[in-house]
Amino acid sequence: MATTNIWQQFKSLIPEGGRTVVTVTANNGNGTSTATLRDGTVVVVRGETVGAGQKAFVQDGEVKGAAPELAQYEAEV
Template sequence: MTTVNAFLRFRRLLPQRTRYTATIDTVNSDGTSTATTRDGGKVRVIGDSLTVGTKAWIEDGRIVGEAPALQEYQEQI
């Protein structure tokens, strides 16, 4: 079903924000940090407010806060 609301149609054209968690590896002197994602990828993000070893919420390449350190596990089905 399509909508006639022009604002909602316009919002669909805008890119959606990406949000994920990562563990901070190093805090760089230029205001950025290097972090590791859950799948092992390395990313350089804007922000230096967290310490090494903490989990961070990353949104659009920027640290937006500290994420809870929850247990992670995998299960094969």
């Protein structure tokens, strides 16, 4: 039976965990990749499906797929 709690219905629409875009710097050969966040922090994530030098989506410490190369703009408000 489906829940009638509106808050629970709303929460079910939002995926668990945050998604981050990283630049893959190396595939380590052991099922992990080394990647760099936008702020320069280096992280090791699970998965080697995206090649070095490409952008990837990472969710819960795992590579979920390739991310598009889009221009980045900064605006001060």
